[in-house]
Amino acid sequence: MIKEYSQNNNNVVINFSKKYCDTSKELLGSTGFKKVLSKYISVLLKKDALLIDRLHNIIAEDCLATSLLKLFKLLLVLDSKEVKLLSEEYNNLLDTSSDLIEFVEGFYNYWRTLERYALIQSTSTADGIENVNFIEANNNFSNLILKVYRVIEENILGYTHSVYRQLSAGINVGIVLTENNINIPTEYESLKDILFIKSVVITPPFIIYPKRNKRSGVFEEVYSNPLKDLKINKSHYFCYPAKVGESLAFIYFHRDYMNHGVSLSNLFELAKPHECEGKSPNIVYVFGSKLPNKEAKTVFYSDKKNDMYIGFASTNDEIDYFGYMKKMILTLHNTRMIDKNHLPIHGAMVNITLKNGETSNVAIIGDSGAGKSESLESFRKLSKKYLKEMKIIFDDMGTFKIENGEVIGYGTETGAFVRLDDLENGFAFGAIDRAIIMNPNKNNARLLYPVSSYKDIVKGYKIDMLLYANNYEDAKNEMLFFNDKVKAIEVFKRGLRKAKGTTTETGIVESYFANPFGPVQRMKQTDIIIESVFDKLFKNNIVVGELYTKLGIEGREQKGPENAARKIFEYLLKR
Numbered sequence: 001m002i003k004e005y006s007q008n009n010n011n012v013v014i015n016f017s018k019k020y021c022d023t024s025k026e027l028l029g030s031t032g033f034k035k036v037l038s039k040y041i042s043v044l045l046k047k048d049a050l051l052i053d054r055l056h057n058i059i060a061e062d063c064l065a066t067s068l069l070k071l072f073k074l075l076l077v078l079d080s081k082e083v084k085l086l087s088e089e090y091n092n093l094l095d096t097s098s099d100l101i102e103f104v105e106g107f108y109n110y111w112r113t114l115e116r117y118a119l120i121q122s123t124s125t126a127d128g129i130e131n132v133n134f135i136e137a138n139n140n141f142s143n144l145i146l147k148v149y150r151v152i153e154e155n156i157l158g159y160t161h162s163v164y165r166q167l168s169a170g171i172n173v174g175i176v177l178t179e180n181n182i183n184i185p186t187e188y189e190s191l192k193d194i195l196f197i198k199s200v201v202i203t204p205p206f207i208i209y210p211k212r213n214k215r216s217g218v219f220e221e222v223y224s225n226p227l228k229d230l231k232i233n234k235s236h237y238f239c240y241p242a243k244v245g246e247s248l249a250f251i252y253f254h255r256d257y258m259n260h261g262v263s264l265s266n267l268f269e270l271a272k273p274h275e276c277e278g279k280s281p282n283i284v285y286v287f288g289s290k291l292p293n294k295e296a297k298t299v300f301y302s303d304k305k306n307d308m309y310i311g312f313a314s315t316n317d318e319i320d321y322f323g324y325m326k327k328m329i330l331t332l333h334n335t336r337m338i339d340k341n342h343l344p345i346h347g348a349m350v351n352i353t354l355k356n357g358e359t360s361n362v363a364i365i366g367d368s369g370a371g372k373s374e375s376l377e378s379f380r381k382l383s384k385k386y387l388k389e390m391k392i393i394f395d396d397m398g399t400f401k402i403e404n405g406e407v408i409g410y411g412t413e414t415g416a417f418v419r420l421d422d423l424e425n426g427f428a429f430g431a432i433d434r435a436i437i438m439n440p441n442k443n444n445a446r447l448l449y450p451v452s453s454y455k456d457i458v459k460g461y462k463i464d465m466l467l468y469a470n471n472y473e474d475a476k477n478e479m480l481f482f483n484d485k486v487k488a489i490e491v492f493k494r495g496l497r498k499a500k501g502t503t504t505e506t507g508i509v510e511s512y513f514a515n516p517f518g519p520v521q522r523m524k525q526t527d528i529i530i531e532s533v534f535d536k537l538f539k540n541n542i543v544v545g546e547l548y549t550k551l552g553i554e555g556r557e558q559k560g561p562e563n564a565a566r567k568i569f570e571y572l573l574k575r
Helices: 024-029 031-047 050-056 061-075 080-084 088-095 097-113 134-157 186-191 255-266 322-339 372-386 485-494 520-539 559-574
Strands: 005-008 011-015 115-120 173-178 196-202 206-208 237-244 247-254 283-289 298-303 308-314 343-354 359-365 387-394 397-403 406-411 415-419 436-438 446-450 465-470 479-481 496-498 508-510 543-548
Touching: 005 031, 005 255, 011 031, 011 255, 024 031, 024 061, 024 134, 031 050, 031 061, 031 097, 050 061, 050 097, 061 080, 061 088, 061 134, 080 088, 080 134, 088 097, 097 134, 115 134, 115 255, 134 173, 134 196, 173 255, 186 283, 196 255, 237 255, 237 322, 247 255, 247 322, 255 283, 255 322, 255 436, 255 446, 283 322, 298 322, 308 322, 322 343, 322 397, 322 415, 322 520, 343 372, 343 406, 343 520, 343 559, 359 372, 359 559, 372 387, 372 415, 372 559, 387 397, 387 406, 397 520, 406 520, 465 496, 465 559, 479 559, 485 520, 485 543, 520 543, 543 559
Parallel strands: 011 115, 115 173, 196 237, 206 436, 247 283, 283 308, 359 465, 465 543
Antiparallel strands: 005 011, 173 196, 237 247, 298 308, 343 359, 343 387, 343 397, 397 406, 415 446, 436 446, 479 543, 496 508
């Protein structure tokens, strides 16, 4: 059973199924409240705050948490004058009400800076709320915290506030968990009985601060199973069952990485319980497992015996970035696609209907920072003038398949993981009601938000135009078309771009087929598939070219992608 309350670093997890507080008395008497209070006092002690020194002049250091908790309980029902009569200690505390108010305000703000998660399990004690509407329960919990904070503060002050700010003080993310009877091979017994995520409730704005803000290198393929003899505490892990394109992925993450685990809900379609029941996954990823020697390890393995693709990332500050969650999942899916003779595409694809009624499916290939997502955002900005409708098929990773003599594109994700730096000012505020924002105070700040439906990304769309995103050349024209298949393959396979700070790379760099997530690890196989796909594109007279997004050129970060998008529309309208 998952315990009532746990806290690690900036992350708190409350098990509503074990204990749900309906009243102020229950809240102050809960294990969680006591632990948050003690933790806040520890934070002040670590900072050597003067406030703590002043409070210790009245209350002994080892009694501070206990005495303040008793005082708070009294202030729920009595005003400060009545409390002063009960003891000299309370009288002295309330005589220095400014210090007490400073503590209460700091305590409340500390609570709000934490990432706050609530769980409901499929089996619970009588104190739980399994059968209560989760959204209503979360709203009530938030109101309860606000009420307790305001009553205590106003009873200290002796008067009511004139202005109230109805902030979100409850839970950032609620998760409903369920048991699932999955069909997983015996080699993966250690993963059995880990609870599956059934649904997720996010209260925006949800802003998280991972320890890292960029990814480094490529994932190494290993040839022995990294999950063999894996020993984990099952009550510390959760499984997000994701539909990654046509792949079913079971993504297991440690509670210390709850922010990355729940962020998956804005990126990949959550598989329903009946879609997992009795099923064996195509992909298994364990994220945040401790190794005996504290080694930093991000590897993947092809389990040919069970036809599964396995990923593993060990607990380490270096992996505390969502890119390590997302890109490993996509590497596993892409490797599976290559083994099925399909071509993984690192880029973006959109199905557009122009004002003249003509439809086109445009795909743009490019590695991280090349301008593919920014070009799609420019499509959106220009849509009023040029488009009747636009559907995003993929924003980062897709798959090309040859079907009935045509090259057909499919997506993998229903969301987008984009750089705030290169988007139009104010865009984040427009998307804040649906977005998860990561490290907004740092370079390579990211926004994660839904852009497509699963039905659309797996439908399959014939490629009408394929472009390589060139972000480093200030070419006179925004597009160049290839007449020569060999030359086109050379440009696409070389994968040149100017690094934009999304990884640890700098300057002009190259990556095989602009895709270090599968093709790099399967070059020989991918070479053959690229040849067959481009052969089909040129035989079918599909437009193949280079798009100059100019995203890597200083001062052109926004106008470059916008001009490139406009050039695409103008070309399609003239065809």
